[in-house]
Amino acid sequence: MAEEKQKKKGGCLKWGAIIIGVLILFGACAAAMTGGGEDTGDTSSDSNEAETTETATEESTEEETEEATEEVVEEESPDAGIGEQLDVGAMSYTVNEVTTASQVGPSAFPTTANETYVVIDLTVTNNGNEAVTVDSTYFKMIIDGATFDADSAASMSANQNENGEITNSFFLENLNPGSTMSGKIVFDVSQANADNPEKALQVQEGIFGTNSGTINLQ
Structure with missing residues (x-):
């Protein structure tokens, strides 16, 4: 009887450890998926900011070129x-x-x-x-x-x-x-x-x- 109780107790502990391990594994996967989503959002945000900055720089350069051209035209003598x-x-x-x-x-x-x-x-x-x-x-x-x-x-x-x-x-x-x-x-x-x-x-x-x-x- 004592041996059977010990076997049952050992089996319960074994299954408990397995269940805990499975829960930990699921938790790690969920954390990884959540973190990956946040990184993707950051990357997308960084990309949008880079495109906005590049567009603003191009527009600024075009405006400066046009202003320089106008100044040159004004300085020309007939x-x-x-x-x-x-x-x-x-x-x-x-x-x-x-x-x-x-x-x-x-x-x-x-x-x-x-x-x-x-x-x-x-x-x-x-x-x-x-x-x-x-x-x-x-x-x-x-x-x-x-x-x-x-x-x-x-x-x-x-x-x-x-x-x-x-x-x-x-x-x-x-x-x-x-x-x-x-x-x-x-x-x-x-x-x-x-x-x-x-x-x-x-x-x-x-x-x-x-x-x-x-x-x-x-």
Whole structure:
């Protein structure tokens, strides 16, 4: 009888251990499945965040490129050639002719160049509603990136006829709305610069030159 009781007791313990082991196994499987689901959710979330960040970066890059392109376009100056009208703000400029000379003015009292004069014959029109001042200092010559000022005295002399009369001297000339004036602007430069094919005349609107453009002289 004692042996049978011990056998029954041992069998119960054995089955109890098996049941506990099965429960532990099921619990481990359930935990693994739950953890795997959470990882999948994290991966999906990370993927969505990465795609959102990439899209935002691409849109930002495109916007910066468009803004840079617009800035470049705004910085570009209008160009014209000899005989072509260039509009700058309310002003219009046309270079009629470009010549070189060693002196300008009336033959009795000429003005002589230190090196070589580049003489630019041009026409200016005021298309605005107010009178403007036009002066030789508003014009610059650009040669290979260097900027040259006009010679005010030579410009005045170049606009003087044989009788000594001066018309449109480009010295603080007052130009009313709808009016046009023609005359000469003179630059004293080296012979090499005078012969340089990359010459351009920079013109501007008003004393501050907030609006400007260039006219090619070749």
